[in-house]
Amino acid sequence: MNEDRFWLLISLKLSCEAQPEELSELETLLQEHPDLQLRAGMMQTIWSASAKNTTDKEAFFNKHMQRLSNHFSEPALQYEEVLQAAEEEAPRRRPLVRKLGWLTGMAALLALVIYLAYPKTVNTGQGAALAQNTVSTKKGSKSKIQLPDGTEVWLNADSKITYNEKFQGNIREVQLEGEAFFDVVRDESRPFIIHTDVIDVKVLGTAFNVRSYADEKNTETSLIRGLVEVTLRRNPDKKFTLKPNDKLIVANDSFADTSVHAAGSGPSQDVCRQLLTTMAKIRFTENESNALETLWVNNKLAFDKEPLEEIALKIERWYDVKVNITDKKLKRGEYSGVFQNESLQQVMEALQLSGGGDFSYTITRKEVLIYP
């Protein structure tokens, strides 16, 4: 008998790689050569000997998690050092609101409304109604404000930010509707929290963009630098830690509901849940050093392979117009482009050209009509 063949069969059997015919061949060989049985049996014992659980996996894992969190906080720490210098400037008590040079002529007037004496029950112990500041922008306008702690907020069109007038207490809280870019002054003792309809964003010192328009499908958080933690309001146990260049996309509730219902017999529940939150990367386009998500801060209107339907929403806010698309198929066509200081006419023309002229449009006063 060929002993090599015998040990090959044994090795196949031990590694669970043997075919049925190989197993029966081995069986026959063992019966014919009982002298091999002893060593085969010992081989089996050696094979099944496995390492005793001497290592404390739990301790290893904890150590690993420590390294993981250090790894993620590194960028934040670097940034915090830079911020220290910025913090030297004494934070102002009153909000500083100024009209910005980057507002172009075509943009409508900056609408700035400060509501005082908006009662809100906050856990201050005073029990008295607290004054609320609200800064909002109309369609076609943008604004930049500075909060009492020195944090800078760029407010995109059709957006609103509300905060406690004194901006004191253990946490700095603002309420956001619409889109804003935050450059938050670091204050470890007082976390900064942004509340939106579907998420809460908790930060120390960092720069990031939050886009949360109620009429859009998703709420997006894009981190430029630092570290933020996002909590879903519908599931507060679920926390997301974002690193620079991360973008968290959370489906807005009303849209999430419809997507689940629409699923019906189609995709499984898992697919629907997957649709609710997505971790992506912020995007960059050619010739732009800033992320696509924050180009609006530099007064640039940007689209990146976005369906015309979503572009229409952006144009409505940017130029304060109403956009109507008559054809369903047109709504899904995707377009890209970055525009600065260009008129509505120019933007529409560029979109039409880049799409190979598959739509026509007319602009009448405050309305754009797009048709095949």
Next chain:
Amino acid sequence: MQRPETIRELGRRIALYEDIKAYKELYMLLAEGLQRFSYSMIRSREAAEEIVSDVFIKIWQIRSRLGEIDNLRVYMYTITKNFSINYIQRNYKNAPVSIETMDIEPVIETGDPEELCISAEMVNNIRKTIRQLPPQCRLVFQLVKEDGLKYKEAAEVLNISALTVRNQLAIAVRKIAASLPPHLHTYLAAMNRFSAS
């Protein structure tokens, strides 16, 4: 316990829900084997622990794309191998660049003399035989026996063919078998010597 379906499911949960419990389970399942694998190549327990931690950090960084990875276990063994080779190249002059030329320290359990009913001397013999296997053969043996990798998986990790894995493993088993007492009487003689001493 290390079933491919289990690992695929854990990867999916991490990708979709950033499920930290699934991440921990994955660590509990794979970290030990990966550390052993890395240690075989770099011969430092501390560094192997760090390398495996780096592997898991990488897994967390790319968590959203874990679903696209065909075989997560193979993927993790492969990056462990790459990180370990990087480590060797960074830390040693004239470092070997391939597994064939590397001196592999196998971490293979042979069982205690009592379990095998043979003398400590014979167990030492078995261990010596394992250490004398060619480096690649030692790694193949370790990956298949200790970590339960399929031939195809071990082949992918080591960048060799599944047939080579099959042959190497047969060689390992044959050589170890050759170091065992061939017949009952020599076995008993060995036992007597063992109990007499």
